[in-house]
Amino acid sequence: DAGITQSPRHKVTETGTPVTLRCHQTENHRYMYWYRQDPGHGLRLIHYSYGVKDTDKGEVSDGYSVSRSKTEDFLLTLESATSSQTSVYFCAISRDSSYEQYFGPGTRLTVT
């Protein structure tokens, strides 16, 4: 199994509060991705990174920002959480753009 962890695993927060989710990998993979998974929508890409300090938007990036200051860490921030951001968030890593992605265990976020 790929060495990829996410923290926290579960979080309940209130509308309007900032939230940061962390993805940590020990594989030294170049590519990292943040997805959200919701019933009826499948997995949707929020942001991705193709190297340290190199990030780009996915299909549902509004309300989210990311940072990658080290190869092993990719942070996802919700600046002001809304109820529509209640979801399960998965981080994924890939050795290269043409290789399969490996997923972390997920973070279940509830915004009340």
Place this chain on the structure above:
Amino acid sequence: GQNIDQPTEMTATEGAIVQINCTYQTSGFNGLFWYQQHAGEAPTFLSYNVLDGLEEKGRFSSFLSRSKGYSYLLLKELQMKDSASYLCAAGGGSSNTGKLIFGQGTTLQVKP
């Protein structure tokens, strides 16, 4: 536009064979991936096709026809533990991003 279609649910009997179909439409194509996801868990990689034809890996096989925008996952000798969601994902867009577009997933129920 970009779209992935797969059936929402399927039911099969233990020991049987089941085929899960997937059609895709993407701007650019960098391969077709299949993932398995058990309830409450992260997706795990099953197979990858980038050229036309059949790829076999134990009880699982995956087929791709690029001209038809079509793939299927074939599961043989079904076991109860194969009850899960199966996600079809197409690599789309420019080749240096590794971005995947996921279908909503097919929930497979294996019955005794």
